[in-house]
Amino acid sequence: MRIELIRRPERSAAMAWLSPVIAVVLTLVAGAIIFAANGIDPLQGLYVYFLEPLTLPFTLYELVVKAIPIIIIAVGLALCYLSNVWNIGAEGQLTVGAITGSLLPILFPDFQNVLTLPIMLLMGILGGALYAAIPAVLKSRFGTNEILTSLMLVYVAAYLLDWLVRGPLRDPQGFGFPGSRPFTDFQVMPILFPGSRVHLGLVFALVVVVGAWFILHRTITGFAITTLGQAPRAGAFAGFSRRRMTMLVFLISGGLAGLAGIAEVAGPVGKLEVVISPGYGFTAIIVAFLGRLNPAAIVVAGLVLALSFIGSERAQIVLGMSSQTGRVFQGMLLFFVLACDTFILYRLRFVRTPHAPLARSAE
Amino acid sequence: MGAESETKAVSEFRRPEGEPTLAAIGITKDFATLRANDNVDFAIRPGEIHALLGENGAGKSTLVKILYGALQPTSGEIRWRGRPVVIPNPAAARRLGIGMVFQHFSLFDSLTVAENISLALSGTTRLDGLRSRIESVSKDYGLPLRPDSVVADLSVGERQRVEIVRCLLQEPQLIIMDEPTSVLTPQEADDLFVTLKRLAGEGCSVLYISHRLEEVRGLCHHATILRHGKVVAECDPQKETARRLASLMVGSEVHAVRPPDPVPEGAAVRLSVTRLSLDKPHPFAVDLKDVSLEVRAGEIVGIAGIAGNGQDELFAALSGERLAPGEADVRINGEPCGRRDITARRRLGAAFVPEERLGHGAVPRLRLSSNVVLTRYATDPGLAPAGVINRNDALAIANRVSQAFDVRKGSPDPEASALSGGNLQKFVVGREIDRQPTVLVVSQPTWGVDAGAATTIRQALVDLARAGSAVLMISQDLDEVLEISDRIAVIALGRLSSPRPRSELPREAIGLMMTGIGMIEPEGRHAH
Numbered sequence: 001m002r003i004e005l006i007r008r009p010e011r012s013a014a015m016a017w018l019s020p021v022i023a024v025v026l027t028l029v030a031g032a033i034i035f036a037a038n039g040i041d042p043l044q045g046l047y048v049y050f051l052e053p054l055t056l057p058f059t060l061y062e063l064v065v066k067a068i069p070i071i072i073i074a075v076g077l078a079l080c081y082l083s084n085v086w087n088i089g090a091e092g093q094l095t096v097g098a099i100t101g102s103l104l105p106i107l108f109p110d111f112q113n114v115l116t117l118p119i120m121l122l123m124g125i126l127g128g129a130l131y132a133a134i135p136a137v138l139k140s141r142f143g144t145n146e147i148l149t150s151l152m153l154v155y156v157a158a159y160l161l162d163w164l165v166r167g168p169l170r171d172p173q174g175f176g177f178p179g180s181r182p183f184t185d186f187q188v189m190p191i192l193f194p195g196s197r198v199h200l201g202l203v204f205a206l207v208v209v210v211g212a213w214f215i216l217h218r219t220i221t222g223f224a225i226t227t228l229g230q231a232p233r234a235g236a237f238a239g240f241s242r243r244r245m246t247m248l249v250f251l252i253s254g255g256l257a258g259l260a261g262i263a264e265v266a267g268p269v270g271k272l273e274v275v276i277s278p279g280y281g282f283t284a285i286i287v288a289f290l291g292r293l294n295p296a297a298i299v300v301a302g303l304v305l306a307l308s309f310i311g312s313e314r315a316q317i318v319l320g321m322s323s324q325t326g327r328v329f330q331g332m333l334l335f336f337v338l339a340c341d342t343f344i345l346y347r348l349r350f351v352r353t354p355h356a357p358l359a360r361s362a363e
Numbered sequence: 364m365g366a367e368s369e370t371k372a373v374s375e376f377r378r379p380e381g382e383p384t385l386a387a388i389g390i391t392k393d394f395a396t397l398r399a400n401d402n403v404d405f406a407i408r409p410g411e412i413h414a415l416l417g418e419n420g421a422g423k424s425t426l427v428k429i430l431y432g433a434l435q436p437t438s439g440e441i442r443w444r445g446r447p448v449v450i451p452n453p454a455a456a457r458r459l460g461i462g463m464v465f466q467h468f469s470l471f472d473s474l475t476v477a478e479n480i481s482l483a484l485s486g487t488t489r490l491d492g493l494r495s496r497i498e499s500v501s502k503d504y505g506l507p508l509r510p511d512s513v514v515a516d517l518s519v520g521e522r523q524r525v526e527i528v529r530c531l532l533q534e535p536q537l538i539i540m541d542e543p544t545s546v547l548t549p550q551e552a553d554d555l556f557v558t559l560k561r562l563a564g565e566g567c568s569v570l571y572i573s574h575r576l577e578e579v580r581g582l583c584h585h586a587t588i589l590r591h592g593k594v595v596a597e598c599d600p601q602k603e604t605a606r607r608l609a610s611l612m613v614g615s616e617v618h619a620v621r622p623p624d625p626v627p628e629g630a631a632v633r634l635s636v637t638r639l640s641l642d643k644p645h646p647f648a649v650d651l652k653d654v655s656l657e658v659r660a661g662e663i664v665g666i667a668g669i670a671g672n673g674q675d676e677l678f679a680a681l682s683g684e685r686l687a688p689g690e691a692d693v694r695i696n697g698e699p700c701g702r703r704d705i706t707a708r709r710r711l712g713a714a715f716v717p718e719e720r721l722g723h724g725a726v727p728r729l730r731l732s733s734n735v736v737l738t739r740y741a742t743d744p745g746l747a748p749a750g751v752i753n754r755n756d757a758l759a760i761a762n763r764v765s766q767a768f769d770v771r772k773g774s775p776d777p778e779a780s781a782l783s784g785g786n787l788q789k790f791v792v793g794r795e796i797d798r799q800p801t802v803l804v805v806s807q808p809t810w811g812v813d814a815g816a817a818t819t820i821r822q823a824l825v826d827l828a829r830a831g832s833a834v835l836m837i838s839q840d841l842d843e844v845l846e847i848s849d850r851i852a853v854i855a856l857g858r859l860s861s862p863r864p865r866s867e868l869p870r871e872a873i874g875l876m877m878t879g880i881g882m883i884e885p886e887g888r889h890a891h
Contacts, residue, residue, distance in 0.1 A: 010780075011728070220740055220750045227737065231726040236684055237717060238737045239706035 005346040015344045020290045023336035024304070030332050040319055048318050049311035049329075059314075061196035063306050065268055068201040069094070069260035069277070071302035073284035075212045076253030078293040082216070084229040085249050089135065089150030090257040091281025092157035093128040097258020098265045099161055100127025102272045105187040106169050106180045116186040121262055128258015129251045131157065136250035140243040146250075154281070165272050180272035189267035201263040205299075208256060212295040225249065257281060278309060279327070286334040289341075305330065378584040378599065379410040382445055384537050384568040385430065385461070390439035392425050392592075399425040400436070401592040407537065412559060412569040414579040414600055417589035418612050418785065418813030423572055426589070427539055430570075431463050432456040444536075462535035464526045464543060470514045472647060477510040480529045500531050504558050515647065519670055520551035527558070537568045544578060546670050549841065549874040556582050575842070576605040588612055609814045630659040632697070633833035634681075634713070634802045639692045639701075641680055649673040649857040651680060656852065656859060658802070658833040663824060664862050665848030666837045669877050673857040674837045675718070678806045681835070682715040683708045695802055706741045714738075714800035716792050718807040718837075720784065724791040727780035731765070731772070732757040734779050735794055742798065760797065761790075768793035768819060785816035792820050796827050803827060806837040821847050841873060853877055 028046060035045030053059040073090045080087040101124030104111060134153060138144040162178075171181040189199035216222035228235035228245050236242065260280065269276050287305050291298030312326025383406035392400040400422045407413045417423045428434040430441065432450035440447055443459055450456050453463075470479050477494050484493075494510040501508040506524045514522060523543065530538055540559070544552040559569050559582065573579055579586060580600045588596040588611045596611050603611075634657070641651040651673055658664045668674055679685040680693065687693050687701030694700065695711040705715070715738075717723045725734045735757045740747040745756050758776060765772065768789040772782055779787055792808060808824065809817035825847055828834045837854075838844050844851055845865065852862040853876040860876055 218751055220736075220747050220752060223733070223736055223740070223752060226729070227726055230728055231722045233719070233723045234726045234737060237682070237705065237715070237723055239704055239709070239741065 002351050004349045004351055005342070006349045008345055008347055012344050012347075015340075016292060019340035019344060020292070020301070020337055023290070023333060023340045026336045026340075027329060027333045030336075031329060034325075034328065038321065040321070045315070045319060049315050050307060053307060053310045053314060058196075059310055061193065061198050062310055063303060064202060065197045065199070066280075066306035066309050067299075067302040068199075068205050069264055069280045070284050070287050070305055071205045071299055072201070072208050072260040072263075073253075073257045073281055074287035074291065074298045074302060075208050075295050076249075076256035077284055077288040078291070078295065078298060079212060079216070079225060080249045080253050081288060082229045082293050083225040083245050083249050084232070085139075085246050086147045087132065087135070087150050087250055087253050088147050088285065089132070089152075089154045089281070090253065090284055091277065091279060092150070092154035093132045093254040093257035094261035094264075094277055094281045095154075095157035095161050096131040096261070097124040097128030097255075098261035098272065098276050099157075099164060100124055101258070101262030102169070102180060102183075102265055105183050105266075106272065109181060112184075112186045114186065117189070117266065120187065120266055121259060124258045124262025125255040126258070128261060129255035132250040132254020132257070133247070136247045140246055146246075161272070161276070162274055165274055169272060171271075178274050182271040183266055187266060188270065189263055197268050199263070199267040201260075201267055204259065204263065209295045209299055216295070221248075257284075283309075283330060286330055286337070289334065289337050305333075308333075379408050379563075381408050381410070383407060383442070384409050384444060386442040386445075387426070387430065388440045388442065390426065390429060390436045390441075392422075392429060392434065393437045399592050400429070400439075403439070403589070403592070403594055405587055405594065407568045407570055409536070409566045409568055410563050411585060412563050412571055412583045414583035414586035415570060415572045415589070416576075416579065416586055416608060416612055418815065421589040421612070421813075422592040423589055424541075425592075427463075427541065427570070427572065430456070431461060431539060457533055457535075460534070460536040461539065462530035462533055462537070463539040463541070464523065464530055465541055468522050468526055470522055470525060472515040473513065475511050475513055476508060476517075476525050476528075479514055479525060480532065483529050484532065496532060497528055501528050504528075504531065504561055505554065506558055519546045520548065520554075523547070523555070531562075535567065537570065538562065539570045539572070541572050543571075544573065544575060546839070548669055548877045549870065550878065552578070576600075576608045577842075579608070580605060612814060630661050632657045633660050633695070634658040634804070634835060635694045636681070637692055637694070639680060639687055641676060641685065641687060643676065644679075644685065649676055651676050652857045654857075654859045656835075656862065658835050660801075660831050660833055661828055662849040663828045663834040663836055663847055665844035665851045666835070666854050666859070667841055667844045667851060667873055667877060668837075668839065668854035670839055672855050672877075673859075674806060674839075674854060676857070677854065677859070678715075678717060678804065678837060681804045682717070709738070709742050712801040714795035714798055714803050716795055716803070716805040716808065718810060720787050720791055721780060725779040725787060728778055730776045730778055731761040731770075731782075731790060732776050734790075735760045735764070738794060739798065760794075764790060764793040764797050767797065768823070785812040788812045789816050789819060792823060796823050799827075799830075800832060802833050802835075804835045804837075807839065808836060809838075809840065809843060817843075841870065841877075844873075845870065 031049070032042035032046060035042045053063065073094065077087060077090055101120045104116065104120050104123060131153065135146045135149040138149050139146045165180060166178045169180045171179060173181065189201060192198050192200065192202060216225065224235065224240040224245060227238060228240055228242060232242065261276070265272055265276055283305050287298055287301045290304065291301035308326050308329045312323065312329070315321040315325055316323055386406040388404055390400050390403040391398065403426060405426070415423050415426070425434065429436050432452045432455050441450060442448065448459065450459065477490055477497060480497060481490060481493055497508065497510045501524070506528055508521065508524050508528060514525065517525070523546070543555060547555065563569055571579070571583055580603070583600050586598050586600045587594055588598070590612060600608060636654055636656040639651055639654045643650045649672060654677065656664070666674070680687055683700070683703060683705035690699045690702045692701035695708055695713045698711050700708050700711060721727045726737060732754065736746060736752055739760070746753055761776060764770065770782070770786050770790045770793065772786065782790065788809070792805065795803060805824065808820050812820065821843065824834050824836065836844070836848065848865055850862040850864055851868050851873065853860045853873055855877055
């Protein structure tokens with residue numbers, strides 16, 4: 001008896017949508033096992049982690065707050081992945097966007113008017129885009145693998161931020177603690193729902209989702225993205241340039257990551273700190289895949305992953321579990337999604353090892 | 364000499380008697396909703412060269428894959444020398460004594476002949492012993508081959524010999540040949556036929572799949588014809604005309620392409636290439652050397668040649684997928700455009716149809732309407748105004764093309780990969796002709812396409828030329844080149860002979876030039 005992977009004659013549309021659902025179920029099952037292994041009742045664990053947050057108004061708002069940067073970044077990454085360009089460094093682009101966007105309120109704290117926030121946002125977008133341009137240029141000039149370069153630049157950005165908030169950008173009135181001066185008035189994102197932390201970023205996220213959908217399905221640029229991703233030769237035959245596309249999707253996804261970054265520090269975080277993101281840039285990779293690289297589905301996937309952040313916080317408080325549990329759940333989810341995606345193009349076949357006369361006649 | 368071999372052939376040409384080597388009884392194979400083989404009965408006798416004929420999509424490949432163990436039938440039985448067998452995989456087929464030579468070779472370029480063959484043999488083989496076996500087999504069957512040659516240095520014909528020798532070393536009783544001559548020169552094909560006849564003479568069965576009906580008529584004892592998955596006829600191909608065989612395959616009378624009218628003297632040059640040389644883009648490609656060519660309004664120039672002699676490189680240089688060294692190296696409608704990309708060249712009025720339908724000419728997973736956008740977004744004013752795609756326009760064009768070229772499809776706007784090869788080819792050619800381009804460069808217009816679709820496509824090329832466009836056709840199908848070209852050039856080793864009127868070039872001369880031997884030297888070309 002052996003198990004074979006058989007290529008399907010056609011890509012299975014049903015499996016493409018079932019795969020993330022199966023992956024979520026498998027993640028829950030594996031999660032239950034982990035809870036049990038830690039001496040926690042699995043059902044109670046899953047309830048605290050995934051259901052309880054949905055019953056409290058405060059956590060529902062927080063769910064949206066966390067989903068905002070994830071969705072904005074994931075949409076940009078989906079454009080990359082659809083065109084077969086692998087930007088893994090959104091976390092770094094988020095960090096640099098947060099830094100460049102924060103320069104204005106930190107260096108010119110008295111520049112307070114309606115233009116303050118728009119300029120901060122633009123500088124954030126620009127910073128993220130330029131930082132993403134580095135792996136793009138390396139790729140098109142030298143053929144460097146963009147997965148490695150974009151990922152490595154994440155750590156460069158993290159140390160840059162660390163140095164800045166301990167050194168040049170540290171708040172002089174901060175009692176020596178790392179971190180910039182807190183942002184105020186025109187330097188912060190307006191709150192949409194009083195009493196919550198849901199900010200203007202929600203509108204950005206929705207605009208980004210609709211915009212990406214329109215670009216992908218209605219414009220020549222979107223057509224070039226899918227064509228170059230699916231059939232590079234046909235893309236070149238259509239006259240689309242691989243190099244220009246690599247640059248374009250890196251700039252877009254970097255810019256969006258930068259936007260998410262500055263929206264975080266000007267929003268829920270409130271100032272530049274040593275740590276400004278719990279790994280939104282990496283989580284967005286999972287969300288992009290879980291959402292089938294489809295902007296609308298990314299909204300749903302973004303909320304699911306945001307839940308895993310909230311659940312992780314709840315589990316720390318209520319169950320006393322490690323803060324790394326959230327990472328474990330996210331890792332399992334990506335693992336299961338990628339594994340289940342195999343069955344979009346392949347199916348399993350169980351083959352009984354033949355002990356038929358054939359094998360004997362050969363001897 | 365030709366007549367002598369003819370008479371000899373006829374005397375040999377009786378179907379051998381005897382218990383079938385292999386028989387398929389009531390084979391049915393379903394793929395989801397499609398019945399690829401429908402109750403197929405088929406038997407091949409020892410010493411018989413048996414043709415399997417059929418249009419693309421008729422079920423030939425499915426049947427062959429079942430016989431070779433690559434697919435399992437939904438129902439039906441296979442008998443090997445009278446005994447029912449199950450062939451679970453190709454390895455089991457080889458153990459039984461079934462060998463197969465594929466249309467596309469599976470050889471490692473950087474290994475030697477002997478190394479390649481040893482990889483395919485089961486178990487560990489001493490390379491020394493293998494070398495001498497290769498030499499003796501290749502001598503016995505008239506397949507000259509040096510075991511220590513590196514495959515990358517071999518011609519296509521020689522590579523095929525490697526495949527055949529590899530097959531013969533397993534001492535098969537049935538050899539399946541899938542379109543073996545599609546990549547060969549006429550001379551190489553003749554050598555292959557000698558080998559096949561010798562094999563058959565020794566009692567080996569040969570299952571021969573080909574689109575070339577003349578070839579089948581000259582070589583095969585018996586033919587089984589498939590249409591829509593069913594056996595529609597069995598016959599002695601010797602006793603049928605090629606026209607009759609074609610109509611059995613297609614199910615209706617095939618009309619010959621209307622012969623082209625003479626091209627008016629002094630018609631405008633629409634496409635010209637001037638002393639174009641271009642280094643190869645990768646180690647296994649070919650340098651283009653000093654290629655010159657003119658195609659005038661109203662004519663079809665055919666470029667004959669064996670695969671891998673610079674056709675792909677020439678097509679890429681003409682289309683602008685690779686840029687020429689100088690702007691003046693390529694001119695479209697008089698406009699120098701050697702350094703301009705494919706979009707710019709399309710805007711000058713040119714259209715291109717590459718050899719590969721899927722993945723080059725069309726995106727497999729995109730709908731036909733989107734595949735219209737692929738090559739026409741820049742030239743059709745209404746298709747993508749300001750970069751926003753007008754889907755209604757795209758769908759209208761797709762429908763117009765489908766109607767004009769009889770593209771048969773299961774749904775109004777299917778994905779390109781859902782179409783059969785012939786239908787997709789009609790679509791890809793039709794998509795460009797629908798634009799009424801003044802210059803059309805087309806590579807392998809009817810590669811792997813059934814007779815009916817091929818006629819439609821060739822007729823469309825002739826009609827386009829007669830309407831005043833310049834058509835350049837690159838094709839490895841010599842019959843096709845001879846059928847519709849006004850002038851013919853031959854490409855060999857990256858050099859192009861100067862185009863000559865069809866009437867001045869006998870088939871044999873073209874065959875020689877295809878090997879590179881009879882090529883007119885570039886210096887002599889200008890003197891001509």
